[in-house]
Amino acid sequence: MKSAEESNAATLGPQPGGYVYIIGAGPGDPELLTIKADRVLREADVILYDDLVCSELMARFTALKIFTGKRKDCHHFEQEAINEEILRHARAGKKVARLKGGDPFIFGRGGEEIEVLRQNGIGYEIIPGITAAHGASAYTEIPLTMRKISSSVAFCTGHPVSKIQVPDADTLVYYMVATTVHEVLDAVAQKGRDENTPVAIVQNATRYNQSVLIGTLGELRRGEKAVYSPALLIVGETISLCVEDNWFSKKKKVLIAGGDSSMYNTGEFIKVNFTCKGAVESEHERMENSEPLDLDYIDEIYFSSPLCVRNFQPFYAEIPARIIVTVADEATLAEYGKLFGGDAATIMH
Numbered sequence: 448m449k450s451a452e453e454s455n456a457a458t459l460g461p462q463p464g465g466y467v468y469i470i471g472a473g474p475g476d477p478e479l480l481t482i483k484a485d486r487v488l489r490e491a492d493v494i495l496y497d498d499l500v501c502s503e504l505m506a507r508f509t510a511l512k513i514f515t516g517k518r519k520d521c522h523h524f525e526q527e528a529i530n531e532e533i534l535r536h537a538r539a540g541k542k543v544a545r546l547k548g549g550d551p552f553i554f555g556r557g558g559e560e561i562e563v564l565r566q567n568g569i570g571y572e573i574i575p576g577i578t579a580a581h582g583a584s585a586y587t588e589i590p591l592t593m594r595k596i597s598s599s600v601a602f603c604t605g606h607p608v609s610k611i612q613v614p615d616a617d618t619l620v621y622y623m624v625a626t627t628v629h630e631v632l633d634a635v636a637q638k639g640r641d642e643n644t645p646v647a648i649v650q651n652a653t654r655y656n657q658s659v660l661i662g663t664l665g666e667l668r669r670g671e672k673a674v675y676s677p678a679l680l681i682v683g684e685t686i687s688l689c690v691e692d693n694w695f696s697k698k699k700k701v702l703i704a705g706g707d708s709s710m711y712n713t714g715e716f717i718k719v720n721f722t723c724k725g726a727v728e729s730e731h732e733r734m735e736n737s738e739p740l741d742l743d744y745i746d747e748i749y750f751s752s753p754l755c756v757r758n759f760q761p762f763y764a765e766i767p768a769r770i771i772v773t774v775a776d777e778a779t780l781a782e783y784g785k786l787f788g789g790d791a792a793t794i795m796h
């Protein structure tokens with residue numbers, strides 16, 4: 448139970464000592480951010496953002512951006528240091544946005560962060576996000592509940608191994624399974640689930656590189672398949688309703704290297720932005736460039752200028768022949784031909 452003072456601090460609105468918004472960014476597709484979150488992020492002075500928040504989303508906002516996730520070769524904060532950083536900016540009177548992947552209250556440590564704000568009398572609000580389970584469900588066409596097939600769903604964690612639980616729900620969704628998928632499958636089987644129960648592993652849900660592996664509990668237990676983070680494991684009969692050519696897989700994934708890409712604003716395409724700046728100045732820009740895009744999932748690439756072709760080439764020496772290449776003009780076409788030795792590009796009109 449909170450003291451009256453702590454509760455008041457939480458509900459009074461902006462304090463002289465600043466104000467904090469704990470915000471869910473959704474599972475990856477930048478368009479899955481809520482309108483409210485978008486407004487608050489545009490107004491924020493500082494955004495502290497996590498690992499699973501996509502860089503395309505961050506590029507929309509002008510606030511000071513502080514990356515608090517964990518990535519190779521990059522300084523990252525432990526939870527205590529994140530709490531300190533939030534408090535420091537809030538006490539300086541700033542409007543602080545704490546942006547987390549998915550929903551802050553689903554395996555997101557949002558609860559811990561508001562505890563600290565309450566204890567320190569800092570005002571705050573929480574803006575929910577679409578959790579990975581909902582994103583994966585919608586973008587793979589796997590309903591989490593379905594009349595006559597599944598009337599309950601449980602969100603569980605696969606990490607750490609000691610915390611793996613198997614509740615009595617028709618559909619089970621496991622978060623954080625990248626290193627423990629086999630332990631989770633074993634636990635589910637030991638709980639008595641039939642070996643023929645359908646199971647799905649959804650990696651990078653709602654992102655251009657979403658992949659779905661479907662099998663039965665028995666098959667996946669025997670398989671040696673590596674699972675890459677971020678990934679969810681779904682167990683339950685509704686998986687059998689899923690179709691391989693689901694609506695998201697039918698979209699063309701187009702990599703946009705710079706410039707105006709409004710011609711791709713039709714329902715047919717999923718746009719993936721390549722930051723085509725030469726020099727990288729801030730830590731945020733470094734993060735934007737640190738995640739190489741996987742061309743295996745790309746159907747088309749659009750270059751808006753010769754500079755974008757030049758900045759793209761050090762990252763991707765070759766462009767697979769199946770990818771359609773389009774360019775903005777003759778000069779870009781010439782640069783593309785020079786650097787990639789191809790004449791297969793077409794000029795976009």
Ligand SMILES: C[S@@+](CC[C@H](N)C(=O)[O-])C[C@H]1O[C@@H](n2cnc3c(N)ncnc32)[C@H](O)[C@@H]1O
Nearest residue numbers: 549550553555578579622623651652677678679
């Ligand atoms: C620390 S939890 C954060 C969950 C987040 N708060 C949410 O509501 O989705 C991180 C785990 O979420 C899952 N996850 C997050 N984004 C995902 C995505 N795009 N595709 C698949 N799984 C995802 C993965 O299981 C990942 O290991």
